[in-house]
Amino acid sequence: TQLLEQSPQFLSIQEGENLTVYCNSSSVFSSLQWYRQEPGEGPVLLVTVVTGGEVKKLKRLTFQFGDARKDSSLHITAAQPGDTGLYLCAADSNYQLIWGAGTKLIIKP
Amino acid sequence: DAGITQSPRHKVTETGTPVTLRCHQTENHRYMYWYRQDPGHGLRLIHYSYGVKDTDKGEVSDGYSVSRSKTEDFLLTLESATSSQTSVYFCAIRPDYGGVYGYTFGSGTRLTVV
Numbered sequence: 627t628q629l630l631e632q633s634p635q636f637l638s639i640q641e642g643e644n645l646t647v648y649c650n651s652s653s654v655f656s657s658l659q660w661y662r663q664e665p666g667e668g669p670v671l672l673v674t675v676v677t678g679g680e681v682k683k684l685k686r687l688t689f690q691f692g693d694a695r696k697d698s699s700l701h702i703t704a705a706q707p708g709d710t711g712l713y714l715c716a717a718d719s720n721y722q723l724i725w726g727a728g729t730k731l732i733i734k735p
Numbered sequence: 736d737a738g739i740t741q742s743p744r745h746k747v748t749e750t751g752t753p754v755t756l757r758c759h760q761t762e763n764h765r766y767m768y769w770y771r772q773d774p775g776h777g778l779r780l781i782h783y784s785y786g787v788k789d790t791d792k793g794e795v796s797d798g799y800s801v802s803r804s805k806t807e808d809f810l811l812t813l814e815s816a817t818s819s820q821t822s823v824y825f826c827a828i829r830p831d832y833g834g835v836y837g838y839t840f841g842s843g844t845r846l847t848v849v
Contacts, residue, residue: 657835668827668840668842669778669825670840718829722780722793726777
């Protein structure tokens with residue numbers, strides 16, 4: 627069974643701080659996706675990482691795919707209240723998404 | 736244009752009544768999915784479809800049925816609603832040219848069974 631372990635499950639920090647969310651697995655994936663979900667809405671794709679060792683940046687968000695393609699991380703620099711939301715990692719496997727449990731992030735002004 | 740819409744957005748129904756949720760897409764994708772999202776459980780797959788009249792069960796399919804008579808519409812039916820089916824339901828579509836491009840989700844239907 628392919629699983630994605632996401633940590634931490636909950637994070638509450640002050641505006642301006644940095645944070646990292648992890649998504650780990652014992653399985654190798656061809657790619658990993660990161661979504662953000664805001665209250666009352668569906669998940670929205672932030673980025674897909676495809677190549678082992680790949681780093682992608684989306685403004686203050688940095689996404690990394692592990693060399694072995696088993697893990698990924700999301701780093702937010704200087705977090706802002708607008709970053710508040712549920713962050714989900716996922717892998718597309720056999721035409722279905724395997725989900726991490728999600729990280730609920732709260733950024734306090 | 737969102738590409739995918741769900742209706743209704745909110746619904747309150749009584750235990751034992753049938754309920755149908757609708758998902759409509761304008762992207763002409765083959766793959767469509769129904770998920771439910773509950774606190775502590777994340778997103779769980781109920782059913783999915785890989786073409787007109789082609790559907791399959793997900794991990795939490797008991798008590799639910801689906802139908803897809805047109806590419807653009809995927810219906811989720813609760814034959815006899817129970818309180819345990821109170822949840823937020825999301826529909827999603829997967830691009831035919833590859834899941835690596837990400838799935839697109841609807842805005843959800845909040846269903847309350849009383």
